[in-house]
Amino acid sequence: xxxxxxxxxxxxxxxxxxxxxxxxxxxxxxxxxxxxxxxxxxxxxxxxxxxxxxxxxxxxxxxxxxxxxxxxxxxxxxxxxxxxxxxxxxxxxxxxxxxxxxxxxxxxxxxxxxxxxxxxxxxxxxxxxxxxxxxxxxxxxxxxxxxxxxxxxxxxxxxxxxxxxxxxxxxxxxxxxxxxxxxxxxxxxxxxxxxxxxxxxxxxxxxxxxxxxxxxxxxxxxxxxxxxxxxxxxxxxxxxxxxxxxxxxxxxxxxxxxxxxxxxxxxxxxxxxxxxxxxxxxxxxxxx
Amino acid sequence: xxxxxxxxxxxxxxxxxxxxxxxxxxxxxxxxxxxxxxxxxxxxxxxxxxxxxxxxxxxxxxxxxxxxxxxxxxxxxxxxxxxxxxxxxxxxxxxxxxxxxxxxxxxxxxxxxxxxxxxxxxxxxxxxxxxxxxxxxxxxxxxxxxxxxxxxxxxxxxxxxxxxxxxxxxxxxxxxxxxxxxxxxxxxxxxxxxxxxxxxxxxxxxxxxxxxxxxxxxxxxxxxxxxxxxxxxxxxxxxxxxxxxxxxxxxxxxxxxxxxxxxxxxxxxxxxxxxxxxxxxxxxxxxxxxxxxxxxxxxxxxxxxxxxxxxxxxxxxxxxxxxxxxxxxxxxxxxxxxxxxxxxxxxxxxxxxxxxxxxx
Numbered sequence: 001x002x003x004x005x006x007x008x009x010x011x012x013x014x015x016x017x018x019x020x021x022x023x024x025x026x027x028x029x030x031x032x033x034x035x036x037x038x039x040x041x042x043x044x045x046x047x048x049x050x051x052x053x054x055x056x057x058x059x060x061x062x063x064x065x066x067x068x069x070x071x072x073x074x075x076x077x078x079x080x081x082x083x084x085x086x087x088x089x090x091x092x093x094x095x096x097x098x099x100x101x102x103x104x105x106x107x108x109x110x111x112x113x114x115x116x117x118x119x120x121x122x123x124x125x126x127x128x129x130x131x132x133x134x135x136x137x138x139x140x141x142x143x144x145x146x147x148x149x150x151x152x153x154x155x156x157x158x159x160x161x162x163x164x165x166x167x168x169x170x171x172x173x174x175x176x177x178x179x180x181x182x183x184x185x186x187x188x189x190x191x192x193x194x195x196x197x198x199x200x201x202x203x204x205x206x207x208x209x210x211x212x213x214x215x216x217x218x219x220x221x222x223x224x225x226x227x228x229x230x231x232x233x234x235x236x237x238x239x240x241x242x243x244x245x246x247x248x249x250x251x252x253x254x255x256x257x258x259x260x261x262x263x264x265x266x267x268x269x270x271x272x273x274x275x276x277x278x279x280x281x282x283x284x285x286x287x288x
Numbered sequence: 289x290x291x292x293x294x295x296x297x298x299x300x301x302x303x304x305x306x307x308x309x310x311x312x313x314x315x316x317x318x319x320x321x322x323x324x325x326x327x328x329x330x331x332x333x334x335x336x337x338x339x340x341x342x343x344x345x346x347x348x349x350x351x352x353x354x355x356x357x358x359x360x361x362x363x364x365x366x367x368x369x370x371x372x373x374x375x376x377x378x379x380x381x382x383x384x385x386x387x388x389x390x391x392x393x394x395x396x397x398x399x400x401x402x403x404x405x406x407x408x409x410x411x412x413x414x415x416x417x418x419x420x421x422x423x424x425x426x427x428x429x430x431x432x433x434x435x436x437x438x439x440x441x442x443x444x445x446x447x448x449x450x451x452x453x454x455x456x457x458x459x460x461x462x463x464x465x466x467x468x469x470x471x472x473x474x475x476x477x478x479x480x481x482x483x484x485x486x487x488x489x490x491x492x493x494x495x496x497x498x499x500x501x502x503x504x505x506x507x508x509x510x511x512x513x514x515x516x517x518x519x520x521x522x523x524x525x526x527x528x529x530x531x532x533x534x535x536x537x538x539x540x541x542x543x544x545x546x547x548x549x550x551x552x553x554x555x556x557x558x559x560x561x562x563x564x565x566x567x568x569x570x571x572x573x574x575x576x577x578x579x580x581x582x583x584x585x586x587x588x589x590x591x592x593x594x595x596x597x598x599x600x601x602x603x604x605x606x607x608x609x610x611x612x613x614x615x616x617x618x619x620x621x622x623x624x625x626x627x628x629x630x631x632x633x634x635x636x637x638x639x640x641x642x643x644x645x646x647x648x
Contacts, residue, residue, distance in 0.1 A: 182372040185339050188359045189366050190386040190433070204376035 042265070048258035056254045071259035084239035085263065087153055088222065091236065092267075094157035095164060096217040100210060102161070103168035108198075110169065111176040112184065122173070125166035136162055137230045144231055155231045156238070160221045167220070168213040174286020175209025176202075211275040212282030218271050222264075239264060289315050289363070289440035291473055295345035296335055306331045308345055309499045311492060313473045315440075318464050318489030320505065321477040323520050327494040329477035333443045336475060338362045349440075362441070365434035365472075369446040371426035373418035379405075379429050380414040386437040404432040407466060424455040431459075435466060442467055444476045448483075460486060481523045485509060493520045515558060515636040524563040524594060526630075527604040531559045538626070542600050544577050546626045557639060558632045563594070563607040565628035565642070568620065576625040583614040597622060 048056055049071055050064040075081040109115075110122050140159045141150070149155040179202065187197040203210070228238040243260050272279065281287075295308035306328045313319055321329045334340045335347070338359040347355045354362065365386070373382045381388075383404055387397045405411045408428040418426050427447060434442050444463075448456040464487055467474045478484055484491050484505055491505040495516040501508050512518035519526050532539045533554055538546040540559075567576070581597040581604070588594075593612040597604045599622065606622055614620060631640035 180370065180372060182368050182370060183374065185337075185359070186366065186368075186372050186430075186433075187374075187385075188339070189337060189364055190437070191360055191389040192385075193360070196389070201374050201376070 045258050045261050045265075048254060049262045051255055051258075053253060053255050068255075071255040072263075074256060075259055075263065081242060081260070084237055084242035087232070087236045088228075088238040088240070089267070091153035091156040091160070091228070091238070092218055092221040094153060095160045095221045096214050098157060099161055099164040099168045099217045100214055102165050103172050103213065104210075106165075107169045107172035107176055110173045112181065122169075125169055128166045129163050133163075133224065133226045137227055140227065141230055150231065151233045151235045153236045156228045156236065157221075159227045159231055160217075160224060163220055163224075164217040167216055170285045171213040171216065171282055172206065172209050172286065174284070175206045175212075175281075176286075178286070179205045208275075208278035208281070209286055212278045212286075215271050215275045215279070216282060219268060222268060289350055289473065291336065291441060292348040292351075293336070293345065294348065296332075296342045296347060297344040298331055298335060298340065299343050305497055306335070306342075307498045311499065311502060313475070313490075315473060316468065316471045318468070318474045318476065318487060320484040320487055320489060320491045321475060321494060322479075322481060322484045322491050323477075323494030324479055326496070327520070328497040329479075329494055330445050331497070332494070333366070333445050333475060333477055336441065337364050337366050337443055363437075363439045364441045364443065365437045365439040366443045367427070367430045367434050367445065367447045369449050371418070371423060371430060371450070373426060373429050373433075375417065375419055377417070378414065379410060379416055379418060379421070382418060382429050383410075383414075383432045383436055385433060400436045401432075404436045407435070407462075408432045424451050424459075427451060428459070431463070431466075435470070438470050438472070440472055442472045442474045444474070446477055446479065449479075463487075464489070481509070481521045484521070491521075493517045495520055511638070511641050512630070513638055515560060515630075515632040515638075518560050518630055518632070518638075522562050524605040524607065526560045526562060527566065527599075527602075528558055528560050529599070529602055531557055533557050533631075538629075538631075540577075540579075542579070544579065546577050546624065546629075547575050556634050558634075558636075560630035560632060561624065561628055563605045565625070566604070566606040567623040567625065568595070568606060568608055568612075570623075572623050572625045573627060575627070576623045578621045579624055581620050581622045583616055583618045583620055585616055586613050588613060595620075 047063060050067045050069070051061070052066060052068055052070070055061060055065060110118060136159065140155075144150040144155045144159075149158070183201065183205070184197065187201050192201065223240075225238075225240045229241040229244075232238065232241065239260065243257060243264075275282070291311075291313040293309055293311040295310055296306070297304070297308040298306040309332060321332060323329050331340070335342050338354070338357055338361075342355065345355070346353055349362075373379075374385065377385065380401055383401045384397050387400060392400075401414070402411070405414055408431060410425065410428055410432060413421055413425060418429055421429065427450070431447065434444075447463075448459055451459065460483065463476075464474065474489075476487060478487075488505055490502065491508045492502040493500045493508060493512070493516075498516075500517040500520065501513045508517065509521050512521055515526075515528075530541055533556075535554075536547060538557075538559065540546070571578070579599055581599045584596040584598055584603070586593055586595045588611050590611075591609070593608050593610065595606045595608065595612065595614060597606060597620065604622070627643040629640070629642055630638065633639050
């Protein structure tokens with residue numbers, strides 16, 4: 001951004017061209033350094049994941065001297081590792097779908113109708129996000145044990161709804177309120193039934209919002225550790241929990257841990273690619 | 289189809305948005321709802337469409353009570369002031385949408401859409417999306433959608449207000465013709481008295497949620513039943529002044545006397561005269577009286593001049609032909625002709641209409 005600002009400055013003051021040019025240079029350098037520092041931890045993670053444990057612990061090397069894919073091979077062949085990914089992806093996907101299905105009608109109601117206490121309810125929804133997850137861990141643990149949901153992906157998916165449904169409602173409400181109410185009315189006058197209108201006319205108009213809401217649900221569910229670990233033991237153990245248990249009698253398996261970390265970044269990066277054009281509006285909860 | 293409103297009223301949150309309205313609209317008629325903003329035009333249209341439920345009264349279609357029936361089940365089409373289309377569909381699909389929902393045969397849909405597109409000069413743009421069109425084309429798309437449906441009731445809420453004047457003139461001419469053939473009841477809301485007169489048909493004047501008069505446009509313009517209707521139907525605003533009827537004379541606040549046309553009424557009243565009925569230079573008739581005025585500002589449109597005056601503390605406007613630019617503060621004489629006066633009682637009801645208007 002600072003580069004574009006510098007460019008705008010240069011346009012505005014053509015007389016001071018040399019000074020502006022050197023300013024642009026400095027800002028470009030600053031930007032490059034900023035990017036470098038941001039990328040260092042990620043590079044180091046990928047770097048480590050391609051090294052052997054011996055190389056990692058024997059000294060600092062800027063790139064792998066003996067590149068190896070052994071760490072990745074172990075993750076993809078050892079079921080205690082790859083099932084962690086499967087478990088995580090299962091409850092994250094479940095959670096995203098449940099959150100969106102619940103949030104769409106709720107957001108529509110908040111956006112289009114006035115009802116008793118609507119504003120308070122709307123704010124209360126968001127306040128759920130402000131409570132630390134630990135508050136909910138105990139009641140969920142007890143409840144799920146009682147009804148037999150404990151240690152299933154569905155348990156984690158439902159638990160994460162506490163944070164994700166309110167967020168999805170807020171984001172979708174913002175996007176929906178950007179669609180003129182007259183479009184709903186025109187569709188009613190044209191004779192569309194409500195479900196038909198919602199799917200054919202309305203959904204394409206808020207598709208960006210659905211994508212962004214889905215992305216946020218995915219992200220928060222993917223990185224949440226406390227509830228996911230509390231509500232699972234073996235059968236639905238998430239990858240993040242698996243990663244915290246790599247300390248063995250033989251010491252820390254650094255390379256394996258780094259490979260697991262690298263693989264953990266990938267789903268988020270893939271999802272963010274799809275919503276990159278709408279993400280800024282998503283951070284403003286859909287409000288323009 | 290005939291549409292009958294019986295004491296249709298709407299109030300929300302303790303506020304009355306629409307006082308009971310009784311109206312009867314005939315098939316094939318053109319009806320204009322005329323009133324300033326917030327007069328209740330849109331409220332009335334929405335009640336007619338079935339988008340809102342009236343809090344009182346009945347709505348009859350061909351004698352059948354349809355009060356509680358929603359817009360989906362009614363034969364109605366609506367065009368908004370904002371250009372409302374489905375942004376994700378092409379212009380063709382936008383126009384075809386009511387027909388698709390009604391599950392008409394494909395050939396019939398194609399034929400009707402192409403016919404409407406032809407009439408509204410949209411044929412070259414059928415493959416585009418609404419947001420790739422100009423404002424006028426977007427509004428024509430919305431009008432085409434209302435047209436293809438062949439609804440019994442077509443509602444237009446200031447459809448031309450957001451268009452540039454050229455398009456406005458063009459569409460204003462075409463619209464009544466387009467819908468007249470279909471036999472629909474056309475209801476057209478506008479704030480512009482000139483537009484109401486140009487469209488012709490019936491006019492219903494609205495003021496602060498009240499229907500003040502309903503009748504043929506020309507008749508309502510010439511004989512408004514009360515001062516509210518006269519205000520609604522005057523642009524520039526109606527020039528008003530308090531006066532007193534005494535015998536056969538009208539005494540103005542400044543003591544000037546005018547021969548009164550209305551006989552047998554005594555007491556306080558209000559005179560009203562439209563801007564174009566006032567004269568600046570020469571005495572227009574033997575009974576005309578001069579009034580002293582101060583110029584506040586003059587607006588020249590090119591062929592006409594609107595001169596805003598201060599007449600004994602009252603803000604008046606005079607419309608004179610040609611270009612005329614008096615300086616602000618200049619003293620000027622304005623002639624008031626008794627043959628061009630409206631006379632309203634203290635309760636606002638019409639006591640006398642201008643002689644010249646009656647003749648017209």
